[in-house]
Amino acid sequence: xxxxKETIAIDMDGVLADVEVQMINWYYKDYGVLISREAMIGRPxxxxxxxxxxxxxxxxxxxxxxxxxxxxxxxxxVKELMDHFEIYIVTAAMEFPLSLFEKYEWLxxxxxxxxxxxxxxxxxxxxxxxxxxIDDHCKNLDFCKGRPIMFNAGHNSTIDRHERVNTWDxxxxxxxxxxxxxxxxxxxxx
Amino acid sequence: xxxxKETIAIDMDGVLADVEVQMINWYYKDYGVLISREAMIGRPxxxxxxxxxxxxxxxxxxxxxxxxxxxxxxxxxVKELMDHFEIYIVTAAMEFPLSLFEKYEWLxxxxxxxxxxxxxxxxxxxxxxxxxxIDDHCKNLDFCKGRPIMFNAGHNSTIDRHERVNTWDxxxxxxxxxxxxxxxxxxxxx
Numbered sequence: 001x002x003x004x005k006e007t008i009a010i011d012m013d014g015v016l017a018d019v020e021v022q023m024i025n026w027y028y029k030d031y032g033v034l035i036s037r038e039a040m041i042g043r044p045x046x047x048x049x050x051x052x053x054x055x056x057x058x059x060x061x062x063x064x065x066x067x068x069x070x071x072x073x074x075x076x077x078v079k080e081l082m083d084h085f086e087i088y089i090v091t092a093a094m095e096f097p098l099s100l101f102e103k104y105e106w107l108x109x110x111x112x113x114x115x116x117x118x119x120x121x122x123x124x125x126x127x128x129x130x131x132x133x134i135d136d137h138c139k140n141l142d143f144c145k146g147r148p149i150m151f152n153a154g155h156n157s158t159i160d161r162h163e164r165v166n167t168w169d170x171x172x173x174x175x176x177x178x179x180x181x182x183x184x185x186x187x188x189x190x
Numbered sequence: 191x192x193x194x195k196e197t198i199a200i201d202m203d204g205v206l207a208d209v210e211v212q213m214i215n216w217y218y219k220d221y222g223v224l225i226s227r228e229a230m231i232g233r234p235x236x237x238x239x240x241x242x243x244x245x246x247x248x249x250x251x252x253x254x255x256x257x258x259x260x261x262x263x264x265x266x267x268v269k270e271l272m273d274h275f276e277i278y279i280v281t282a283a284m285e286f287p288l289s290l291f292e293k294y295e296w297l298x299x300x301x302x303x304x305x306x307x308x309x310x311x312x313x314x315x316x317x318x319x320x321x322x323x324i325d326d327h328c329k330n331l332d333f334c335k336g337r338p339i340m341f342n343a344g345h346n347s348t349i350d351r352h353e354r355v356n357t358w359d360x361x362x363x364x365x366x367x368x369x370x371x372x373x374x375x376x377x378x379x380x
Contacts (some may be wrong), residue, residue, distance in 0.1 A: 004241050004315065007317060009317065028346045037205060051197035088317055093311075094294070094306035094307070094309045094311075095306055096336045097291060097295075097306070099293075100290040100291050100294060100311070101287060101288075101290050101291055104284070105287075105288045105291060115313065116284035116285055116287070117284065117313030117314045118287075118313055118314075118318070119313050119335045120310060120311070120312040120313070121283075121284075121290070121310070121311045121312070122309065122310040122311070122312075123305065123307030123308055123309050123310070124307045124308075125308045126197065126309070127278055127318055127319050127320050128317055128318070128319070129318070129335065131315050145319065152307075
């Protein structure tokens with residue numbers, strides 16, 4: 001048996017929090033134009049919108065990160081994963097410094113069971129070392145020291161060099177399987 | 191020759207920023223009692239003060255982290271180290287969430303040459319992986335994956351299980367020596 005839990009780093013934007021739907025909703029409210037999720041496939045999020053500058057500006061607008069919708073089932077699955085893994089929330093917040101406190105408050109609201117000790121706000125993630133990283137960006141997954149797991153998003157959906165999960169239910173299945181494999185490996189050593 | 195620079199993680203409070211002197215000055219202003227650096231030896235900072243609660247409260251007071259004095263020569267030595275090493279600022283900010291933006295602004299003021307990509311605000315530092323860590327706390331140094339370097343502070347001065355530097359000038363000398371050793375190791379391979 002392992003004494004220490006394996007570690008999972010989980011990204012916020014696009015993984016725990018639904019950035020796409022927030023952009024779509026804010027843009028619709030401001031411009032009356034409804035952009036589809038399909039339009040966001042294969043390019044950076046703002047490029048799907050006629051006025052890209054507006055969408056880039058949202059990222060620096062107070063309230064944008066504080067009010068992001070939670071991804072379906074993220075809360076339940078993260079809570080369950082915590083029984084078996086050490087969970088760290090690792091988010092690239094430094095590019096948008098106004099988001100620092102908003103992201104902290106967002107986590108307090110939706111994931112109050114995650115300790116402040118397990119929250120990391122960073123620039124690049126290259127010095128983060130965990131056994132697994134769940135992220136939607138190749139710039140993080142490519143250089144990850146553990147096992148990279150790509151959370152599906154429009155902007156990454158045409159990239160196929162990482163193991164992909166589409167939903168939090170699929171994250172649950174994946175880690176259930178990892179635990180089963182782990183147990184049978186231990187059993188075969190007994 | 192190595193292609194990639196070695197990485198150094200540098201702590202903020204007690205290493206880049208002088209927390210002791212800020213506590214002493216704020217306490218003197220509020221209570222008219224001047225506590226000496228010597229009184230802070232061998233115990234957590236607040237315990238050197240007659241009213242410990244007041245000092246703990248400073249850590250949650252707006253402006254405390256934003257106005258910390260810079261350690262002597264920290265700016266110059268960090269700037270020089272950046273020529274030879276990849277520098278990351280790694281600070282435990284999550285325990286005092288009000289400090290998040292203040293710490294960001296403080297770095298922008300005093301270390302504007304450090305990119306947002308190289309700033310990490312975290313809870314515990316156990317998943318941070320760099321070749322060196324300069325820190326004043328054993329709770330970080332003990333579990334560091336690279337080479338731990340203890341920056342002297344009153345609270346750690348009775349602990350002797352880590353290599354100690356007392357000033358930023360000593361940090362400079364240490365890394366000059368590391369680079370010399372590195373060069374002679376490379377030369378002996380030629």
